[in-house]
Amino acid sequence: MRLQQGFFWWIAVSAVLPLTLLMLGLILYGEWLYREQIRREIRASLGNISAGIERSLSGERDIILQIADSSAMRGYLPVLQAVGRGQAPTGFHSETDRLGRFLLSFNDIIRGQGILRVLDLSGNTLIKIRLGQISPPLFDGLQDVPYAEPERGEDVAGLTDRLDGLKSNEVSYINLFNRDAEQALLDGVAPLELGGERVGYLTTSLTGQQLDYILQLAPRPYHGRISLVEINPDTPDQHGRVLYDDDQSLLFSAAGDSTRLVPDSLLGAVQDYPDGEIREGHKTVYFSEIFPYPDRLLSWIIGIWIDDSEVNEPFQRLRYGVLLFSLATLLLSLFVAHVGAARIARPISQLVKNFRAISRGEQAMALYAHDTEEIAELSTAFNDMQENLDRIQRERDRAKDMALQNAKLASVGQLAAGIGHELNNPLNNVISYARLIEKDLAAGKATDSQDVMAIREECERASAIIRGILDFSRQVPIHYAPFDMREWLSQTRALVLSTAGDRQVRIDIECMSDFTVCGDRGRLQQALINLLMNAVQAGETGSTVAVTARQMGDNYRLSIFNRGQGISDDAMDRLFEPFFTTKSIGQGSGLGLSIALGIVEQHHGALQLENMINDGGTIIGVMATMVIPVNPVVTQGESSA
Numbered sequence: 001m002r003l004q005q006g007f008f009w010w011i012a013v014s015a016v017l018p019l020t021l022l023m024l025g026l027i028l029y030g031e032w033l034y035r036e037q038i039r040r041e042i043r044a045s046l047g048n049i050s051a052g053i054e055r056s057l058s059g060e061r062d063i064i065l066q067i068a069d070s071s072a073m074r075g076y077l078p079v080l081q082a083v084g085r086g087q088a089p090t091g092f093h094s095e096t097d098r099l100g101r102f103l104l105s106f107n108d109i110i111r112g113q114g115i116l117r118v119l120d121l122s123g124n125t126l127i128k129i130r131l132g133q134i135s136p137p138l139f140d141g142l143q144d145v146p147y148a149e150p151e152r153g154e155d156v157a158g159l160t161d162r163l164d165g166l167k168s169n170e171v172s173y174i175n176l177f178n179r180d181a182e183q184a185l186l187d188g189v190a191p192l193e194l195g196g197e198r199v200g201y202l203t204t205s206l207t208g209q210q211l212d213y214i215l216q217l218a219p220r221p222y223h224g225r226i227s228l229v230e231i232n233p234d235t236p237d238q239h240g241r242v243l244y245d246d247d248q249s250l251l252f253s254a255a256g257d258s259t260r261l262v263p264d265s266l267l268g269a270v271q272d273y274p275d276g277e278i279r280e281g282h283k284t285v286y287f288s289e290i291f292p293y294p295d296r297l298l299s300w301i302i303g304i305w306i307d308d309s310e311v312n313e314p315f316q317r318l319r320y321g322v323l324l325f326s327l328a329t330l331l332l333s334l335f336v337a338h339v340g341a342a343r344i345a346r347p348i349s350q351l352v353k354n355f356r357a358i359s360r361g362e363q364a365m366a367l368y369a370h371d372t373e374e375i376a377e378l379s380t381a382f383n384d385m386q387e388n389l390d391r392i393q394r395e396r397d398r399a400k401d402m403a404l405q406n407a408k409l410a411s412v413g414q415l416a417a418g419i420g421h422e423l424n425n426p427l428n429n430v431i432s433y434a435r436l437i438e439k440d441l442a443a444g445k446a447t448d449s450q451d452v453m454a455i456r457e458e459c460e461r462a463s464a465i466i467r468g469i470l471d472f473s474r475q476v477p478i479h480y481a482p483f484d485m486r487e488w489l490s491q492t493r494a495l496v497l498s499t500a501g502d503r504q505v506r507i508d509i510e511c512m513s514d515f516t517v518c519g520d521r522g523r524l525q526q527a528l529i530n531l532l533m534n535a536v537q538a539g540e541t542g543s544t545v546a547v548t549a550r551q552m553g554d555n556y557r558l559s560i561f562n563r564g565q566g567i568s569d570d571a572m573d574r575l576f577e578p579f580f581t582t583k584s585i586g587q588g589s590g591l592g593l594s595i596a597l598g599i600v601e602q603h604h605g606a607l608q609l610e611n612m613i614n615d616g617g618t619i620i621g622v623m624a625t626m627v628i629p630v631n632p633v634v635t636q637g638e639s640s641a
Contacts, residue, residue, distance in 0.1 A: 031315050038311060039277070039286070041221045042304050046275075046288040049226075049302055052214040057292050060206060061171040061188065067116075068190040068202045072102040076118070077192060080200035083145055084121040092145065100127050100134045114207040117148075118192075120200050123159040123176075125149040163201055166191055173293040176203060184208050184243045184252045186293060208243075208252025215244050215252075222311070224286075224304040231270055231289070231299045240267055243300070270301055282308050354382065430455070478520045478602050480632065485549055485556065486511045492525050493547070496532045505536045505543055505562075512550035518631045519603050527596035527607075528558065531624045534593065535562035538622065551630065555605075558626040566611040566619035604632045 067073060076099045082089035089095075103116050118127040128135035128148035137146030152159055159176070166172040166189055173186040185206045192200045215226055228244040244250055266285055269278050274289035287303040489509050500507050535545045539562035548559045593609075600607040605628030611619045 027315065027318065030318060034314065035311060038222060038306070042224070042286045042306070043275075043288075045219055045221055046286065046302055046304065049214065049218045050288055050290045052218070053211055053290060053292065053300075053302075056210045056214060060204070060210075064171050064188050064190045064202060064204055065169075067103070067106060068192060070102070072099055073192065073202070075099075077194040077199055080118075080120060080126075080192060081194050081197065083126070084199050088144070096127060096137070100129070103127065103129045104132070104134050115205040117203045117205075118200060119163075119203060120145075121160070121163075121198065122152070123163055123201075124151050126200075163189065163191075166201075167295075168193060168198070170295070172295050176205070186296070186298075211252045212244070220246075220304070222306050224306045227303045227305065229266070229301045229303070231267070231301055234297070238298075266301070266303065270299075280305075284308060284311075478523065480518050481521060482516050482518050483521045485515055485517055488521060488525065489547065489549060492528050492532070495525075495529055496536060499533060500536045500545070503536055503539070504541050505539050505545060507532065507536075507545045507547065509547045510549070512548070515551045515556070515630070517556055517628075519628065520599075523599045524603065524628075527599040527626070528560075530593065530596045531560050531626075535560050535622070535624065538562055538564050540564055552627075554629055554631070555627050556630050558628075560624040561612065561621055563621040566622055567609065600626055600628060603628050605629065 076095055079089040079092055079095045083092075099118065103118075106116075114130075116127075116129040117125050119125055125135075125148045126137075126145070135148040137148050139147040139150050162174050166174075168191050171188045171190050173188055176187040176189070183205070185208050188204045188206065190202045191198050192202055215228065218226060220226060225246040226244070227242060227246065230238055230241045230243055232238040232241075242248065242250055243252055263280050265278055265280060266287065269276060270287070270289060275287070277284055277286045279285075284306050285303050286306065287301050289299050289301055291297075291299050489511060493507050493509055497507065532545065532547070539545055543563045546559075546561045548557075548561075550557055593607075597607050605626060608625045608627075610623055610625075612621050612623050614620050
């Protein structure tokens with residue numbers, strides 16, 4: 001039986017019974033799905049609110065630590081140390097005024113900090129910033145030090161014990177000054193230390209305005225109402241305290257008293273699970289627990305109250321529509337079955353033809369996307385297989401071309417080595433004889449001496465070219481040793497400054513950070529010099545060659561950019577071929593990039609040259625990039641320091 005006929009008869013026979021069951025189960029299933037959607041949306045809303053509150057509180061902690069570590073605060077620590085030791089601090093008033101003005105400017109920028117205080121070891125306030133103003137030191141202390149607030153009196157001992165128990169380099173939360181109904185948040189305290197000795201404290205009493213903004217701007221799905229309750233069983237007066245509530249118009253910055261406005265069932269449910277939902281009368285409460293203070297067991301419960309009528313109302317209309325829709329579906333399903341079977345059969349038949357074409361070595365037709373997910377996945381898988389086959393064939397052809405190129409380079413290297421050895425000895429002899437003639441002509445004609453000197457210089461240049469050929473043709477073992485990247489770049493730049501100066505080209509080096517790499521310092525320097533010389537010679541007169549070095553994970557990246565006309569497409573394909581050069585005769589041997597590539601690859605790295613194009617599509621220069629491991633793996637035949 002063909003797929004089309006089988007699919008048609010199966011749909012036709014089985015349509016009546018599923019539709020009958022569908023009428024009975026669709027309403028319940030749809031209602032369940034709808035409630036699940038509501039749960040997901042409200043969970044997402046609760047998650048966003050929790051994340052916003054946690055980010056805000058975390059940001060406040062970071063701000064306190066940044067103020068405590070600021071240069072202005074560090075300059076005040078000796079004053080706090082002297083006060084703590086009972087000594088008369090030098091420059092107390094000027095230093096206190098300077099730090100107060102700094103904290104005032106900081107308080108003006110971030111209003112959510114509320115009250116900023118600097119306390120001595122006894123918990124007395126030396127500096128107080130409130131509502132954008134510095135509280136003047138109007139209260140005299142026992143140590144002849146003026147305070148911005150009265151001394152703590154009998155409460156000092158208990159406060160001192162709480163402060164002594166705080167951890168260093170952290171923001172801890174305690175009730176500094178007898179938390180009352182107007183204070184929704186605990187006070188943040190960061191110990192101040194000088195030379196390992198605790199000398200005072202930086203405190204902040206947050207107003208909660210930022211938290212009010214987060215809660216007021218939070219979306220309220222399904223006309224829900226938001227409340228936030230404090231869970232603090234160890235402090236009965238605070239347990240169940242409402243800090244924010246839409247219905248009661250309570251805010252963090254104007255919190256209500258400890259009167260419970262939430263049912264006991266919600267407080268009890270939180271003890272069993274931190275995230276969930278409960279029914280309370282004609283409403284459902286979705287809640288989530290967060291811990292606002294890292295060092296306290298105190299928690300907050302964020303609740304969204306949803307009226308059940310918001311959920312049930314859509315299904316009153318849905319119950320009437322499902323019956324009519326089911327009757328219409330029963331009639332349409334017969335026609336859809338016929339059309340659907342035909343649509344599925346056609347792509348399968350095309351797939352069979354494609355497989356037969358591949359078996360004959362012919363090019364198969366690409367399959368287009370289908371509405372049916374399984375058919376679409378099958379078409380995608382076949383197209384991917386066809387692309388992979390084409391890619392493998394291209395890679396095979398590319399590997400074949402590379403093998404031929406490597407064989408050609410090896411032959412060129414062997415030929416170059418033989419020629420270099422044969423020419424090097426007679427050139428050395430000519431240089432030696434030229435030097436002897438120079439000595440004999442020292443007292444003779446200046447013109448003859450210059451001619452002999454020209455012979456010697458040309459021979460030395462030819463000898464240098466031959467040495468480059470020999471370096472290219474033989475594999476010199478790599479000697480690995482650590483060296484500082486910034487110093488190495490500076491020394492390498494100095495070696496090419498003379499040539500750059502002749503062409504009026506500036507070389508700028510930017511090393512993003514100090515780091516040490518391991519490699520053959522001399523060989524890598526030779527590779528970088530070759531790239532710099534190419535950049536200087538190819539750059540425009542008066543331009544700048546920019547060298548950038550940065551560490552990227554296990555590798556470091558060297559980029560050399562020079563402005564110019566760029567590299568043509570024909571030259572780009574032959575850049576790394578030995579003896580290929582676009583320079584004028586006498587300006588280069590065509591081995592610089594080949595040698596640089598060999599050095600980089602010996603260090604298990606990669607070298608790339610590319611034209612840089614601006615937004616208008618115009619070539620503005622060339623970027624050469626070396627990517628080399630910071631610590632290459634030393635292989636057999638290589639050495640390391």
